[in-house]
Amino acid sequence: MELDFDPEALRAKYRAERERRIRPDGNRQYRRTVDEFGSHADDPHTEFTEREPLHDSVEVLVVGGGFGGLLAGARLRQTGVESIRVIEEAGDFGGTWYWNRYPGIHCDIESYIYLPLLEELGYVPKWRYAPGEEIRQHAMAIGRHFGLYRDACFQTRVRELRWHDTDLEWIVSTDRGDEMRAGHVVISSGTLSQPKLPGIPGIETFRGHTFHTSRWDYDYTGGDANGGLTGLADKRVALIGTGATAIQVVPHLGADAAHVYVFQRTPSSVDVRGNRPTDPGWAESLRPGWQRRRRENFLKIVTGVRADEDLVDDAWTSTARLQEKLIPTNAYAGVPAEERELAYEIADFQKMNELRARVEAMVEDPETAERLKPWYRYMCKRPTFSDTYLQTFNRPDVTLVDTADSHGVERITENAVVVGGVEYEVDCVIFATGFEVGVSGVLSGRLPVYGRGGADLLRTWMSGGPRTLHGFYCQGFPNLFHLGPLQNASAVNYVHILDEQATHVAEVVAEARKRQIRCVEPTAEAQDAWVATIRRKAADLHRFQAECTPGYYNNEGRPRERSESYGDGPVAFHELLRRWRSEGGMREVLAEGEA
Numbered sequence: 001m002e003l004d005f006d007p008e009a010l011r012a013k014y015r016a017e018r019e020r021r022i023r024p025d026g027n028r029q030y031r032r033t034v035d036e037f038g039s040h041a042d043d044p045h046t047e048f049t050e051r052e053p054l055h056d057s058v059e060v061l062v063v064g065g066g067f068g069g070l071l072a073g074a075r076l077r078q079t080g081v082e083s084i085r086v087i088e089e090a091g092d093f094g095g096t097w098y099w100n101r102y103p104g105i106h107c108d109i110e111s112y113i114y115l116p117l118l119e120e121l122g123y124v125p126k127w128r129y130a131p132g133e134e135i136r137q138h139a140m141a142i143g144r145h146f147g148l149y150r151d152a153c154f155q156t157r158v159r160e161l162r163w164h165d166t167d168l169e170w171i172v173s174t175d176r177g178d179e180m181r182a183g184h185v186v187i188s189s190g191t192l193s194q195p196k197l198p199g200i201p202g203i204e205t206f207r208g209h210t211f212h213t214s215r216w217d218y219d220y221t222g223g224d225a226n227g228g229l230t231g232l233a234d235k236r237v238a239l240i241g242t243g244a245t246a247i248q249v250v251p252h253l254g255a256d257a258a259h260v261y262v263f264q265r266t267p268s269s270v271d272v273r274g275n276r277p278t279d280p281g282w283a284e285s286l287r288p289g290w291q292r293r294r295r296e297n298f299l300k301i302v303t304g305v306r307a308d309e310d311l312v313d314d315a316w317t318s319t320a321r322l323q324e325k326l327i328p329t330n331a332y333a334g335v336p337a338e339e340r341e342l343a344y345e346i347a348d349f350q351k352m353n354e355l356r357a358r359v360e361a362m363v364e365d366p367e368t369a370e371r372l373k374p375w376y377r378y379m380c381k382r383p384t385f386s387d388t389y390l391q392t393f394n395r396p397d398v399t400l401v402d403t404a405d406s407h408g409v410e411r412i413t414e415n416a417v418v419v420g421g422v423e424y425e426v427d428c429v430i431f432a433t434g435f436e437v438g439v440s441g442v443l444s445g446r447l448p449v450y451g452r453g454g455a456d457l458l459r460t461w462m463s464g465g466p467r468t469l470h471g472f473y474c475q476g477f478p479n480l481f482h483l484g485p486l487q488n489a490s491a492v493n494y495v496h497i498l499d500e501q502a503t504h505v506a507e508v509v510a511e512a513r514k515r516q517i518r519c520v521e522p523t524a525e526a527q528d529a530w531v532a533t534i535r536r537k538a539a540d541l542h543r544f545q546a547e548c549t550p551g552y553y554n555n556e557g558r559p560r561e562r563s564e565s566y567g568d569g570p571v572a573f574h575e576l577l578r579r580w581r582s583e584g585g586m587r588e589v590l591a592e593g594e595a
């Protein structure tokens with residue numbers, strides 16, 4: 001193939017850029033906001049309300065009121081469960097869309113496939129890529145539609161789940177003094193829900209104003225998610241971080257603050273956004289089943305499964321093949337390994353060259369443009385999309401400060417952010433530094449779970465890794481269901497994945513109720529077989545990730561040896577679940593005679 005670039009030179013450049021950014025402390029560079037900076041975790045959106053502790057009992061208790069928890073509630077309701085309680089730390093439903101209300105917030109997955117239950121609610125989003133507030137309103141509408149507000153407990157954190165061996169139910173304790181009982185518990189506590197701060201020396205000495213993007217302080221900045229940050233008109237603002245969040249925030253800060261310093265360690269890849277209002281004629285033309293068809297079509301395309309048409313046709317679907325590097329599907333397993341790797345790499349270089357050329361075309365100052373160019377493979381970091389971010393650096397009141405050589409911001413003082421020995425005096429520091437990445441509260445240790453005989457779930461999993469059937473349940477912990485990435489298959493349209501999981505759990509619970517079986521728990525054989533399947537089919541991501549620039553996708557440059565995701569990909573996984581349900585698989589979790 002004739003190439004208009006030198007692959008070897010690009011490989012060397014990528015290696016050199018990676019080396020500049022590798023830190024010896026890896027993931028330990030971050031601080032957990034909740035534990036170390038109380039105020040950064042406070043809820044700016046809802047006043048705290050006192051209430052009496054509850055000592056009642058429900059049929060199903062759901063931990064988490066984001067889309068996973070809402071979908072679990074909705075799907076359970078559809079199967080006829082009356083008594084459902086969602087417990088949520090925030091003041092309302094919405095999860096990530098409750099907490100994140102920063103200016104410019106949108107979802108970069110197409111709204112028609114991202115927002116769940118559109119047909120059930122008779123709703124078509126107003127924009128192709130929906131603003132955060134519309135998504136949050138939709139989450140609340142799901143809560144209302146399925147009657148989930150009735151028994152919900154907001155501003156409540158589950159402290160412990162403990163199985164009662166004789167009563168065969170869960171005892172759920174919370175930070176509000178509740179001690180409730182629940183027949184079944186679904187844990188859907190999110191994967192990017194705990195904000196994190198960088199461990200920058202002196203961070204706690206800053207005397208000006210400061211907050212994390214997931215707790216945006218509009219009392220200070222003025223304006224709202226649409227911008228108009230009038231409170232910043234006379235303020236010098238530091239924004240730390242340039243990930244998917246910062247890409248949306250920067251244009252608004254640039255427009256409204258007296259001066260903005262954007263502290264960048266690794267530039268994001270920034271592709272075309274192309275948002276547009278929904279065409280009413282198109283919305284009218286939609287026929288029943290349209291959302292399922294569209295979601296499944298997208299899922300196939302982004303995970304390398306053949307599809308005859310591309311219904312969504314956006315930047316995600318056009319870069320589909322490159323995404324297999326992060327979410328393995330074994331879809332191209334038939335092609336000889338070396339040929340396949342080279343083809344990937346060339347396609348990747350071409351895509352990244354295109355994105356680097358986009359930077360050059362949009363940013364006037366050549367030095368700034370150079371610093372904004374991403375030098376790594378496409379799926380090493382979360383791709384981003386914006387038609388306004390890069391141009392913001394053409395403003396005289398916006399300065400890009402590159403921190404790659406010092407592995408990030410060097411120091412924070414009482415009134416300044418320091419990089420390369422230069423003190424940038426600011427009034428406000430905003431952290432767009434992301435979230436802890438984990439599998440639910442269980443693996444992070446925030447939610448202790450004690451099963452049969454008082455067995456500690458986290459301890460059980462710490463020796464030899466999690467052991468589950470299909471990622472949902474594990475032996476010794478009856479009637480406990482996990483939603484989220486755990487020995488199952490994932491994809492970028494994560495709410496779709498959660499919906500398939502919620503549907504499965506609801507059907508299993510419905511079957512248990514129908515047969516009056518009180519304990520849902522996988523047999524040892526079924527669980528062992530699934531763990532063996534996961535390990536046997538796991539795609540080898542290690543080499544790709546080890547060569548990536550550090551970030552949360554590769555555990556800050558130290559990728560895990562083993563992938564725990566189902567190597568045949570989500571389309572095959574969903575099919576496997578459907579077959580399991582219809583072909584007698586329930587026998588593996590529903591022990592007859594346990595009434």
Ligand code: NDP
Nearest residue numbers: 106107108198241242243244245265266382408409433434
């Ligand atoms: P990220 O973790 O993606 O980004 C954190 C940023 O902070 C990175 O640029 C990181 O640099 C930088 N950083 C960390 N420590 C330092 C330091 N010491 N000095 C300087 N910079 C530092 O967080 P986001 O909130 O941007 O995004 C999190 C995830 O949320 C996304 O990946 C995506 O999955 C999701 N999201 C989705 C959106 C959507 O539209 N669907 C929109 C926004 C977010 P470095 O890269 O070098 O580590």
